[in-house]
Amino acid sequence: GAGVSQSPRYKVAKRGQDVALRCDPISGHVSLFWYQQALGQGPEFLTYFQNEAQLDKSGLPSDRFFAERPEGSVSTLKIQRTQQEDSAVYLCASGRGGDSETQYFGPGTRLLVL
């Protein structure tokens, strides 16, 4: 079946622009995670949704970052007034829910802020 998809795969933005990154999780998956991965580093947790409820947003680095999942399926990560330090790969993962669940990752969106 279809895996997690993300779009766009690559995004170049000028400093100060707003960007929106989309995640299409595996159909029926309850959990949805967003991560930020800097070059040569592991993924850093940003936020977690259970269906449409955002249960943890403790990893969002500033109030310029906003995520939503209004119908409990597709999710969008929005970054306002992008800065150079926002350049990274943004990963989305989904899961069936429950403790110790397996997360299924998308290919990521590589964001470059100039």
Add this chain to the structure above:
Amino acid sequence: GNSVTQMEGPVTLSEEAFLTINCTYTATGYPSLFWYVQYPGEGLQLLLKATKADDKGSNKGFEATYRKETTSFHLEKGSVQVSDSAVYFCALSDTGGFKTIFGAGTRLFVKA
């Protein structure tokens, strides 16, 4: 706070060599522990996991044992193949929580 430390890479081995990638963690409570792998050009995927002390996770010839006394979850494989070349990430998640903490990753190169 919770954290994961794994050995720096790259690790370069010849085919059929024994592999160990060290991973230690700091956490309150009883986290679940994971190894994820990222093959070239592909997304992260779960390799194996263990949810309580002394559990052994295994998959594709890889093994890791959850050692609470040493707060470790080292990844091992008895005989690596060229196709095992990838980046390996150790991770933990809190019991009942949602936040997953990843290590920095260890790149493995296996030579024929």
